[in-house]
Structure formats: structure tokens, C-alpha cells
Amino acid sequence: MELHEQLEQVTDQASFLAFVRALAKDRASAVQAEMKRPGSSYGPDAGGWENTSIESFLESAAAWAEDSNFGSQQGLASANPWRKFAAFLYCGKVYE
Structure with missing residues (x-):
């Protein structure tokens, strides 16, 4: 499942923690990919x-x-707090 799809499924503590683990794994994969083949320093890294x-x-x-x-x-006005905080973390990855 893609990270943004997992974000959409955050509804409670357990799904939030699963999302956080997936986000950490996504970052680790991006670091490994950058070590093998560095991307441009003017845009997102290999993992976006x-x-x-x-x-x-x-x-x-x-x-x-x-x-x-x-x-x-x-x-997200009516989204539960778990979902909002998951979106907060996801946006740390992609927001400029």
C-alpha cells in the first residue's frame, strides 16, 4: 500500500502507529536509494x-x-485527531 493510501486509513491509535512505522520505513528506503543514486539537490530526493x-x-x-x-x-475539519496528526507528519515529508 502506498504511504498516502495508508494515511487515508488512519482512524485510531493503532492505525496511526502503523502509519508512523510506514513513514519511517519510507524515509529509510529513500535514504538507501539516495546513497545508491543521488538525485538532484534542487528537488525532492529519490523517495519524494x-x-x-x-x-x-x-x-x-x-x-x-x-x-x-x-x-x-x-x-480535514471534521477528521479525528489521529488522522490530522498523521497528515501533519506526512506534510513534513512533502510540503515546501
């Missing part, structure tokens, strides 16, 4: 990670939360 340091990851996640009113502008 825009933010490859913890600092940039957290900054981008926070920027997404501020810019989208924690997902309310993207249809």
Missing part, C-alpha cells in the same frame, strides 16, 4: 522527500498546519 533534515521536516509540517488551518482547508 522534500525535507530531509528533522529541522526542515518539522518546519514544513508546521507551515502546512498554519497555512491550511491544520487541514481544515483540505477537508
Whole structure:
């Protein structure tokens, strides 16, 4: 299952933790791919990670939360807190 599909299935503590494990695995795979074949320094890495340091990851996640009113502008207004926080983490990966 793709990471964004797993994100859509987060509904509770167990599915949130499964998503976090999948996100960590996705990052580890991207690091391995970059070691074998480095991508451009002007775009996302091999795994689609825009933010490859913890600092940039957290900054981008926070920027997404501020810019989208924690997902309310993207249809997450009524989503449960587990789903919202999973989206927060996912956006740390992809938000610029």
C-alpha cells in the first residue's frame, strides 16, 4: 500500500502507529536509494522527500498546519485527531 493510501486509513491509535512505522520505513528506503543514486539537490530526493533534515521536516509540517488551518482547508475539519496528526507528519515529508 502506498504511504498516502495508508494515511487515508488512519482512524485510531493503532492505525496511526502503523502509519508512523510506514513513514519511517519510507524515509529509510529513500535514504538507501539516495546513497545508491543521488538525485538532484534542487528537488525532492529519490523517495519524494522534500525535507530531509528533522529541522526542515518539522518546519514544513508546521507551515502546512498554519497555512491550511491544520487541514481544515483540505477537508480535514471534521477528521479525528489521529488522522490530522498523521497528515501533519506526512506534510513534513512533502510540503515546501
